[in-house]
Amino acid sequence: MSVLCLAxxxxxxxxxxxxITPDDIARIRTVSSPAVDPGGDWVAYAxxxxxxxxxxxxxxxxxxxxxxxxxxxLTGRPKESETTPRWSPDGRSLAFIxxxxxxxxxxxxxxxxxxxxxxxxxxGLKGSVEDVVWSPDSRFLALIxxxxxxxxxxxxxxxxxxxxxxxxxxxxxxxxxxxxxxxRTDRSRLWLYDIAAGKATRLTTGDFDEALPAxxxxxxxxxxxxxxxxxxxxxxxxxxxxxxxxxxxxxPKALTTYPGEDxxxxxxxxxxWSPDGRxxxxxxxxxxxxxxYGVRKLAVVSxxxxxxxxxxxxxxxxxxxxxxxxxxxxxxxxxEDDRAEYIASVPAAGGKVSPVIGGRQVFREFNIGGKGHTxxxxxxxxxxxxxxxxxxxxxGAVVRPLSKQNDAWLATVEVxxxxxxxxxxxxxxxxxxxxxxxxxxxxxxxxxxxxxxxxGPQEQFDDAFDLIRQIMAAHGYAVVSSNPRGSTxxxxxxAKAIYAEWGYKDVTDALAAVDDAVARGxxxxxxxxxxxxxxxxxxxxxxxxxxxRFKAAVSGASIANVIAGYGTDQYIRDYEMELGRPWExxxxxxxxxxxxxxxxxxxxxxxxxxxDKDMNVPMTxxxxxxxxxxxRNIDTGLIIYPGEFHGLRRPSFLKDRMDRWLAWYDxxxxxx
Numbered sequence: 001m002s003v004l005c006l007a008x009x010x011x012x013x014x015x016x017x018x019x020i021t022p023d024d025i026a027r028i029r030t031v032s033s034p035a036v037d038p039g040g041d042w043v044a045y046a047x048x049x050x051x052x053x054x055x056x057x058x059x060x061x062x063x064x065x066x067x068x069x070x071x072x073x074l075t076g077r078p079k080e081s082e083t084t085p086r087w088s089p090d091g092r093s094l095a096f097i098x099x100x101x102x103x104x105x106x107x108x109x110x111x112x113x114x115x116x117x118x119x120x121x122x123x124g125l126k127g128s129v130e131d132v133v134w135s136p137d138s139r140f141l142a143l144i145x146x147x148x149x150x151x152x153x154x155x156x157x158x159x160x161x162x163x164x165x166x167x168x169x170x171x172x173x174x175x176x177x178x179x180x181x182x183x184r185t186d187r188s189r190l191w192l193y194d195i196a197a198g199k200a201t202r203l204t205t206g207d208f209d210e211a212l213p214a215x216x217x218x219x220x221x222x223x224x225x226x227x228x229x230x231x232x233x234x235x236x237x238x239x240x241x242x243x244x245x246x247x248x249x250x251x252p253k254a255l256t257t258y259p260g261e262d263x264x265x266x267x268x269x270x271x272x273w274s275p276d277g278r279x280x281x282x283x284x285x286x287x288x289x290x291x292x293y294g295v296r297k298l299a300v301v302s303x304x305x306x307x308x309x310x311x312x313x314x315x316x317x318x319x320x321x322x323x324x325x326x327x328x329x330x331x332x333x334x335x336e337d338d339r340a341e342y343i344a345s346v347p348a349a350g351g352k353v354s355p356v357i358g359g360r361q362v363f364r365e366f367n368i369g370g371k372g373h374t375x376x377x378x379x380x381x382x383x384x385x386x387x388x389x390x391x392x393x394x395x396g397a398v399v400r401p402l403s404k405q406n407d408a409w410l411a412t413v414e415v416x417x418x419x420x421x422x423x424x425x426x427x428x429x430x431x432x433x434x435x436x437x438x439x440x441x442x443x444x445x446x447x448x449x450x451x452x453x454x455x456g457p458q459e460q461f462d463d464a465f466d467l468i469r470q471i472m473a474a475h476g477y478a479v480v481s482s483n484p485r486g487s488t489x490x491x492x493x494x495a496k497a498i499y500a501e502w503g504y505k506d507v508t509d510a511l512a513a514v515d516d517a518v519a520r521g522x523x524x525x526x527x528x529x530x531x532x533x534x535x536x537x538x539x540x541x542x543x544x545x546x547x548x549r550f551k552a553a554v555s556g557a558s559i560a561n562v563i564a565g566y567g568t569d570q571y572i573r574d575y576e577m578e579l580g581r582p583w584e585x586x587x588x589x590x591x592x593x594x595x596x597x598x599x600x601x602x603x604x605x606x607x608x609x610x611x612d613k614d615m616n617v618p619m620t621x622x623x624x625x626x627x628x629x630x631x632r633n634i635d636t637g638l639i640i641y642p643g644e645f646h647g648l649r650r651p652s653f654l655k656d657r658m659d660r661w662l663a664w665y666d667x668x669x670x671x672x
Contacts, residue, residue, distance in 0.1 A: 016412065017411075017412055017413055017414050018412065018413060018414065019413070019414050019438075019439060019474035019475070020413050020414070020415070020416075020467070020470045020471055020473075020474040021471065021474065021475075022471060022654075022655045022658035022659050022662070023655065024409070024413060024467075024471075025050075025467065025651065025654050025655050025658065026050040026052060026651050026655065027050075027409050028384055028406060028409060028467065029047050029048065029049045029384070029405040029406055029409075030047070030048040030049075030057075030384070030385070031045055031046070031047055031048075031377070031384075031385055031386050031387055031403050031405050032045065032046045032048070032083075032377065033045055033046045033083065033084055033085055034365070034366070034367045034375040034376070034377055034387045035085050035086060035087055035367050035369070035375070036066075036087075036367050036368065036369020036370065036373050036374070036375050037063075037087045037091055037369055037370060038087060038088075038089055038090070038091040038369060038370045039091055039370045039371075040066060040369055040370030040371030040372070040373040041065065041066050041370070042063045042064065042065060042066065043063060043064050043066065043367075043369075043373075043375045043387055043389075043402055043403075044061060044062070044063040044074070044085040044087065044094060045061070045062055045063070045064075045085065045375075045387050045403060046059050046060070046061055046062075046082070046083050046084070046085060047059065047060055047061075047062050047073075047403070047405050048081075050651045051078075051079060052651070054079050055650055055651055055652050056079075056649070056650065056651065057081075057649065057651065058079065058080065058081045059081040059082060059083050060073060060074070060075045060076050060081070060082055061073075061074040061075045061082050061083075061085050061094070061096055061112075062074060062403070062405075063085075064387065064402040064403055064404075065402075066373055066389060066402075068389065068400060068401065068402050071402075071403065071404065074094070074112060075096070075098075075112070075119065077100060080098065080099070080100050080101075081098060081099070082096045082097070082098040082100075082110070083096065083097050083098070084096055084097045084131070084132060086132055086133065086134060087134075087369070088134050088138040089134055089135075089136055089137070089138050090137075090138040091114060091370075092113065092114050092115070092138070093111050093112065093113055093114055093138070094111070094112045094114065095109055095110065095111055095112075095132050095134065095141065096109075096110055096112065096119070096132075097109060097110070097129055097130075097131075097132060098110050099128075100121070104149060105128075106127065106128040106129075106148075107128045107129045107130070108121050108122065108125060108129055109121070109122045109125070109129050109132050109141065109143065109193070110122070111195075122141075122193060122195070122198065123198050124193075124198050124199055124200055125143075125145065125191075125193070125200055126145075126148045127145040127146050127147050127148045128145065128146045128148075129143055129144070129145050129146075130144040130145065130146055130188055130211075131143065131144040131211070131212070131213065133213050133214065133215065134215075135215050135219045135245075136215055136217060136218070136219045137219055138195075139194070139195060139196065140192055140193060140194055140195065140219070140245070141192070141193040141195065142190065142191075142192060142193075142203075142213035142214075142215060142222050142224075143190070143191045143192075143193055143200070143213075144188050144189070144190060144191075144210060144211055144212075144213065145188070145189060145191050145200075146186065146187070146188045146189075147186035147187055147188075147189065148186075149186070150184070150186065168182050168184070169184065170182060170184070171184075171185070172184070172185075172233050173231060173233035173234050173572065174233035174234075174570070174572050174573060175233075176569070176570050176615045177570050177615060178570055178614060178615040178616035178645050178646045179615075179645045179646075180615075181615070185207070187207060187208060187209050187210075188209045188210060188211065189202060189204065189208075189209075189210055190202070190203050190204050190210040190213055190222065190224055190243070191203060192222075192245060201247060201248070201249070202249045203222065203243050203244075203245070203246075203249055203250070204243050204249055204250070204251075204252050205249050205250065205251050205252075206228060206251070206252075208226050208227065208228045208232060209226060209227065209232070209265075210224050210225070210226045210241075211224065211225050211226070211265035212224055212225045212263060212265055212269070212270045212271060213270075214270050214271045214272065214273060214280075215245075215273075216242075216273050216277045216303070217273055217275060217276070217277040218277055219245065220244065220245055221242050221243070221244055221245060221277075221303070222242065222243055222245060223240060223241065223242050223255075223271045223273065223280050223282075224240075224241055224242075224243070224252075224271075225238055225239070225240060225241070225262070225263035225264070225265055225271070226238065226239065226241055226252070227239070228241070228252075228254075233572075233573070234573065235259075235573075236260055236261045236264075236285070236288060236291055236573065237259050237260065237261075238261050238262050238263055238264045238265070239254050239255070239256045239257070239258070239262045239263070240254075240255045240256045240262050240263045240271055240280065240282050240301065241253060241254055241255065242255060242280075242303065253305065254305070255280065255301050255302075255303070255305045256282070256284070256299075256301060256308065258284055258285075258308075259288055260284075260285045260286065260287065260288040260291075260294070261284075261285030261286075261291070261294075261296075262282060262283070262284050262285065262299075263282045263283055264283070264285060267283055267296065267320055268320075269283055269320040269321050269322070270321075271322075272322045272323055272324055272331070273303070273324075274300075274324050274328045274348070275324055275326065275327070275328045276328055277303060278302065278303055279300050279301065279302055279303060279348075280300070280301055280302075280303055281298065281299070281300050281322040281324065281331055282299055282300075282301065282322070283296045283297070283298065283299065283319065283320065283322070284296065284297045284298075284299040284308065284310065285297075286492060289577060290492070290495075290496055290499070291573075291574060291577060291578075292458040292574075293458055293486075293492070293495045293496040293499060294492060294495075294496075295315075295316055295317065295318055295491065295492045295495075296318045296319055296320070297310050297311070297312045297313060297315070297319065298310070298311045298312045298319045298322055298331065298333055298346065299311065300331075300348065309349075309350060311331065311346045311348075311350055311353075312346065312353060315335070315353055316491040316492060317335050317336055317337055317489070317491065318335070318336040318488055318489075319333050319334065319335050319336070319344075320333065320334050320336075320365070321333055321334050321365050321366060323366070323368055324348070325345075325348075326372060328348060329347065329348055329349075330345050330346065330347050330348055331345065331346055331348055332344070332345045332356060332366075332368075333345075333346075334363050334364070334365065334366070335353075336460075336488060336489055337358075337489055338432060338483075338489045338490050339360075339420060339432060339434075339460065339461065339462050339463055339483065339489060340358065340359070340360055340361060340362060340462060340463045340489075341361075341362045341363050341364065341462065342355055342356075342357060342358030342359070342363060343355070343356040343357050343358070343363050343366060343376070343390075343397075344356055356397050357390065357396070357397040357398075357399065360381075360420070360463045361378060361379065361380045361381075361463050361464075362378065362379040362380070362385075362462050362463050362464040363376050363377070363378055364376075364377040364378070364379060364385060365377045366390065373389070374389070374390040375387055375388070375389060375390070375402065376388050376389075376390050376399060378399060379462075379463070379464030379465060380463065380464065380465065381418035381463050381464065381465060381466075382415050382418070382465065383406060383410055383415070383465055384405075384406045384465045385464060385465065386401055386402070386403045386404065386405060386406065387401075387402045387403035388400060388401055388402055389401075389402050414439040414440075414474065415439070415470065416436050416437060416438060416439050416469070416470055416473035416474060417436065417437055417439070418434055418435075418436050418463075418466075418469070419434065419435045419436070419437075420432070420433075420434060420463075421433045421434060421435050421480075421513070421516060423512050423513060423515070423516035424512065425484075425505075425508050425509045425512045426508040426511075426512065427505075427508065429485065429505075429509065431482050431483065431484060431485075431509045431512055431513070432482070432483055432490075433461065433480065433481050433482035433483060433513045433516075434461055434469070434479075434480070434481050435478065435479070435480055435517060435520075435522065436466075436469045436470070436472075436473045436478070436479040437473060437478050437522070438473050438474065438475075438476050438477070438478070439473070439474065441478070444521065446521060446522065446523065446524040447476070447477065447478040447522060447523065447524060447527075448476065448477050448478070448524060448527035448528075448529070448665075448669050449477060449478040449479070449480060449514070449517055449522065449523035449524065449527065449528055449529070450472050450477045450478070450479050450480070450528075450529050450530065450531065450665070451480055451481070451510060451511075451513060451514050451528065451529070451530040451531075451543070451550070452468065452469060452472070452479050452480070452481040452530075452531060452532060452536070453481070453482075453510060453530070453531070453532030453535070453536035453537075453539040453540055453543075454481065454483070454487070454532065454535070454536050455532070455533055455534030455535045455536045456486065456487065456488075456534070456535045457484075457486035457487065457498065457502070457506065457535045457539075458486065458487070458488050458495055459487065459488060459535075460483045460487040460488050460489040461481050461482075461483055461487075462489070468658070469481070471658055471662075472662075475662055477529075477665070478517060478522050478523055480513045480514060480516070480517045480523065481513065482509055482510045482512070482513040484498075484505070484506040484507075484508075484509030484510045484539075485497035485498050485505045485506055485509055486498035486502075486505075486506045499578060500578050500579055500588055500592075501591070501592065502538070502542065502562075502592045503538075503539070503541075503542030503545075503546070503592055503594065503595070506539060506542070507539065507542050507543055507546050507547075510539060510543060511543065511546075511547060514528060514549075525549070526551075527551065527669050528549055528550050528551060529550055529551055529552045529553065529554075529665045529668070529669065530543055530544065530550045530552075530553045530554075530604075531553060531554035531555070531556070531661065532554075532555070532556065532558075533556035533557055533558075534556070534557050534558070534616070534617060534646065535558075536556070536558075537554075537555040537556040537557055537558025537617075538555075538558045538559055538560070538617075540553050540554070540555045540558065540606075541555055541558055541559075541560040541595035541596075541625065542594075542595055544595070544602050544603075544604040544606060545560075545594055545595040545598060545599065545601045545602050546601075548601075548603050548604065550604045551604070551605070551668050551669055552604065552605050552606070552607075552664055552665050552667075552668035552669065553604045553605070553606040553607070554606070554607045554609065554661050554664055554665075555606055555607070555608050555609070555622070555625065556608075556609045556610070556657075557609070557610050557611065557614055557616070557617045557622070557646055558608070558610075558617060558621060558622065558625070559617050559621035560593065560595035560596040560599070560621065560624065560625050561593050561596035561597065561621065561624055561625075562579075562589055562592050562593045563582050563589045563590075563593060564620060564621055564624060565617070565618075565621065566582055566589075568618055568620060569615060569616060569617060569618050570615050570616055579592075595625070596624060596625060596628060599625070599628045599629065599632070600632065602629065602634060603634065604634075605634065605635035605636065605664075605668050606625075606629060606634070606635075606636050606637075607636070607637045607638075607639065607660065607661075607664045608622040608625055608626045608636070608637065608638045608639070609622070609638075609639040609640075609641070609657060609660070609661075610622040610638075610639075610640060610641070611640075611641045611642075611643075611644030611645050611646065611648060612640050612641065612642050612643070612644065613643060613644060613645050614644070614645055614646045615645070615646070616645070616646035617646060619640060622638060622640075623638065626638040635668075637664070639657075639660060641653045641656075641657075
């Protein structure tokens with residue numbers, strides 16, 4: 001049993017500070033998409049905050065001086081958002097994406113002149129823009145544009161008093177996606193936009209989704225990611241492609257042939273051209289059958305195609321965001337490690353992977369701009385994620401804050417201390433996790449304790465700020481959490497240990513976190529509660545169907561009767577790969593559905609929560625478990641959030657969720 005203290009809480013806090021509560025959800029700002037300008041003097045980024053009156057999140061573009069002396073808000077129309085800042089290589093303009101004033105809410109590209117003036121929307125585009133990248137000469141843009149809504153034209157023609165509904169015609173194997181809805185024949189496609197001519201030209205042939213465009217240094221070719229098999233819905237076979245920049249569409253060239261995931265768009269990591277344009281760095285997934293359980297590797301392939309060089313074959317950690325050094329001799333990238341993410345480098349010809357900067361913190365992404373200045377998106381356990389400057393010194397690399405969007409809020413609250421933990425599972429496996437105590441917990445005091453489970457399962461709790469843990473701790477709960485088997489950050493074997501066997505090893509690992517907290521004298525064994533969202537909710541279901549020690553549970557957006565997910569959610573490929581078809585392998589599906597099929601084991605009062613538009617883990621699953629427990633007269637409740645997807649977005653609902661979560665625990669522990 002060992003611990004590592006990561007951040008101190010409110011020991012030196014001013015008298016005006018207060019414990020973090022659900023009200024603080026609306027006060028935190030989310031920073032993303034750092035972009036260093038070509039001169040290396042400014043960093044642009046997006047800042048998402050809450051518009052309380054409109055009850056929604058809004059995003060605006062800011063920029064900070066490289067020396068950290070000042071920050072400026074560049075956009076700020078009320079109730080409208082702007083995202084994805086992109087500097088033009090000539091430094092004269094900043095492109096961004098916004099749906100400002102669009103009748104159908106489609107996102108468009110806007111150009112903000114560096115010298116001053118209002119942003120201008122680019123004309124001649126149909127559909128919704130999902131991504132924008134500048135050409136090296138600043139004359140063109142590579143765009144990913146989702147096809148126009150086929151119903152939009154009819155809506156425009158419909159009488160204002162009534163719009164006639166149309167049938168939704170489904171013909172695809174994978175026919176739904178959370179937040180997107182039902183998938184029809186519309187696609188996300190690669191376009192070239194000529195800024196001077198105000199004209200968009202589609203660059204590729206075929207009826208496929210395309211993503212992550214990157215111009216070659218000479219601007220004559222674009223690399224991108226796509227799954228262009230006979231039926232892309234049935235495979236994970238994304239590959240890296242190139243297409244010539246020209247006046248008409250042409251057939252792209254496949255540079256990779258690996259049958260698994262090369263450059264999967266879900267990884268949000270662009271291919272990177274070498275400075276001489278001869279090679280492209282990209283990400284290669286793990287074994288096909290492991291899909292997201294597999295470890296992503298850094299690879300380099302010739303721009304003409306051929307066998308790739310795998311540069312991180314022995315690292316056994318997920319990598320993202322490759323970028324070449326100016327001389328083309330090395331690559332820098334992020335590495336997902338045990339509870340942390342660090343920046344590393346490796347020789348382009350192959351060799352040792354060397355950390356650039358790490359520590360008990362989380363480097364989400366980075367961007368290199370003029371003068372080689374590197375901006376990083378950095379998360380720490382005691383503060384929300386912000387943009388930092390990465391400075392190289394004779395002694396190594398250091399970071400210094402630039403965006404400072406949450407400094408004012410942090411000055412008003414007491415941040416609970418976060419401690420790393422290690423403990424042993426039932427079968428002897430070492431498991432790693434976290435312990436968060438209330439800011440003013442007394443030494444030797446046993447506390448009501450929450451076991452908090454993460455989603456995924458191919459994710460991990462890490463050394464970044466976690467608002468749910470902070471709210472729970474501020475309310476008086478010790479919060480224990482684990483990265484059980486199935487989690488990422490500790491290699492492929494650790495992640496795949498629960499393959500087709502959910503609810504067994506991961507349950508014993510998570511319960512070991514509770515045993516550890518009891519052994520420390522922190523957790524009161526008579527006052528234990530449990531909860532989580534997505535797979536965290538699923539794990540909650542497995543835990544309460546395995547162990548009766550918990551006095552209350554909250555299961556968010558979860559499933560317990562896994563067979564009910566087949567054909568009703570977005571995971572059809574994963575289900576058939578990992579579990580097989582249910583009519584061919586019913587025993588596999590039944591084994592991992594025991595919280596529903598054997599719900600008679602559950603005695604824990606449980607609150608289920610879900611969004612009614614969730615296509616990731618649909619509402620049906622929460623309804624089933626609620627009904628099963630209600631049938632048996634187990635204390636239970638069901639909260640449905642109208643208009644919400646898998647991840648809640650409406651600020652008032654986010655607050656309501658935490659208020660109800662706390663109230664459910666309090667009522668069953670009788671602590672308030």
